[in-house]
Amino acid sequence: MVDYDAEAEAYDATRGGRPRAExxxxxxxxxxxxDTATLLDLxxxxxxxxTRLTRPGLRVFGLDASPGMARMAAGRGVPVALASAAALPLPxxxxxxxxAVWLLHLLRDPGAVAAVVAEAGRVLRPGGVFIxxxxxxxxxxxGSDVDEVLAPHRWAGASDEAGAVTAYAAAAGLRPSGRARFxxxxxxRTPSAVAAGVLAGRYASLLDPHGTGPTATEALAARLRALPAPDTPRGEPTYDLRAFTRI
Structure with missing residues (x-):
């Protein structure tokens, strides 16, 4: 898995930078x-x-469990707390x-995802929204050749699977209220870069959480590197964003 403290300074440059953030x-x-006045970004x-979640009358706060990441956010002027999203320091x-943008997929334990969603529901005012x-x-x-190679190795029950997240939200008193894509x-990604990420353990939902062993992982990376044009990027991803309102 990624060492977020070690990668904090270089992280944005390797994750799409400003255009993706915007x-x-x-x-x-x-x-x-x-009428949203306060937003907590987990x-x-x-x-x-x-820093880009700005509009008149909106106050935004951040929270992260990585000291390195939290320092970077504070350096950008974000009021940030160092804490776990599964135990929010709020009444x-x-x-x-x-x-919670690009967070839940990192939590392989369904119980951990349920805990984060439950905490979001707990700190929301009635009528508040979890996104x-x-x-x-x-x-x-x-639809790419990279997807064809990876698909058989994705483990069923990815931690941020939409149906599961919706069920956790319902248990926390949150109902679906909107959707967006960006x-x-x-x-x-190039096949070569994906292969390197596989070997580094950067794909949280790719393999069974119990693992298939280093030999199988190396074989998967080799199949990716053997694809045509291994250094040519495939298409840009599209992300799915869901909103849930506190009942």
């Missing part, structure tokens, strides 16, 4: 009710999206909105 922020803002990372019914990306990894390489600029 697309994500626009999509989140489009799902916020017009897993805010470097704050590159958080009940305190904020108008909670966002999260779902099916993150499935948005990459759709483009992941600068995220078209």
């Amino acid at each position: 697309a994500a922020a626009r999509a989140v803002l489009g799902l916020l009710p017009p 897993g805010c990372g470097t704050g590159i999206v958080t 009940d019914a305190r904020v108008d909105a909670v966002s 999260t990306t779902v099916d993150k990894d499935a948005g990459h390489d759709v 483009r992941g600029h600068g995220q078209g």
Whole structure:
């Protein structure tokens, strides 16, 4: 898995940078009710999206479990707390909105995802909204030769699968209330880069969480590198964003 403290300074440059962050922020803002006054951004990372969640009358706060990421966000002027999204340092019914962009797919344990969604529901005021990306990894390489190679190795029950997240939201008193999609600029991946990511363990929903062993992982990487034009990026991903309102 990614060491977020070690990668904090280089993270944005390898994840689409400003164009991707702007697309994500626009999509989140489009799902916020017009009277939203406070927004908590979970897993805010470097704050590159958080700083773009701006509109008149909206106060935005960040939270991340990585000290390196939190320092980057604070350096961008984000008021940020260092804490787990599964144990929010807030009382009940305190904020108008909670966002979680590219967070849930990192939590392989369904119980951990349910805990994060439950905490979001707990700190939301009645009528408040929880906004999260779902099916993150499935948005990459759709219909490409890379997708054909990876598809048999994706484990069923990815932690951010839309149906599962919707069920966790219902258990937390949240009902579906909106959806948006946005483009992941600068995220078209080459087979060579995907192979390197597989070997580095960067694909949280790719393999069974119990693993298939280093030999199988190396064989998968070799098949990716053997694809035609291994250094040519495939298409840009499209991300799926869902909104849930506190009943």
